[in-house]
Amino acid sequence: MTTTVQTGAAGRPRDPRIDRAVLRATEELVVEVGYADLTVAAIAERAGTTKAAIYRRWPGKAYLVHEAAFPDDAPGPVAGDGPLADDVRGMVVACRDIFSRPVARAALPGLLAEVVGDPVLNGAVLARFQAGTWGAMHERLTRAVASGEARPGVDPDVLIETVGGATLLALLNRPDGVLDDAWVEALAGLLLDGLLPA
Known part of the structure; x- marks a missing residue:
């Protein structure tokens, strides 16, 4: 799209x-x-x-x-009907892969400054994300809550913001820009602890 x-x-x-x-x-x-x-x-x-x-x-x-x-054909999570744990890991991997691209790392500081000060740009940026990666993530998490696969009351938007925010901060903390599989597992594990039913 x-x-x-x-x-x-x-x-x-x-x-x-x-x-x-x-x-x-x-x-x-x-x-x-x-x-x-x-x-x-x-x-x-x-x-x-x-x-x-x-x-x-x-x-x-x-x-x-x-x-x-952040092109329309950027890698995104494959939100399916498999285990929620696998889909959450896929979300973390997709976010890491998108934000780790050299073009994204070079563009983000300037883009963030402009998005904060321009409501029209902010809306356009959100619409692009929601039509792609964020939208797929949101749909999967909403289904998980409705089916009881995730805890009741889990807010999909908060979880998505947590994935994005954690990824951006991790990239800032790592000048080499490398977020390896161990990092993915650590973040996914933290998210799943709060997401899955007890």
């Missing part, structure tokens, strides 16, 4: 080749120069297009960087 923010009047169909080139250029440049020094002009030059073409597709740099850092 695409969640690109589109602007401008209806006209001829968008050229997906331009979209791909712009997103690829954005991903490369944010890793090379960082979020603060990234410009739409540099992205346009690298992608072989114009600033006007980019602004027809994305309202601003933050929207574009967010889509490049």
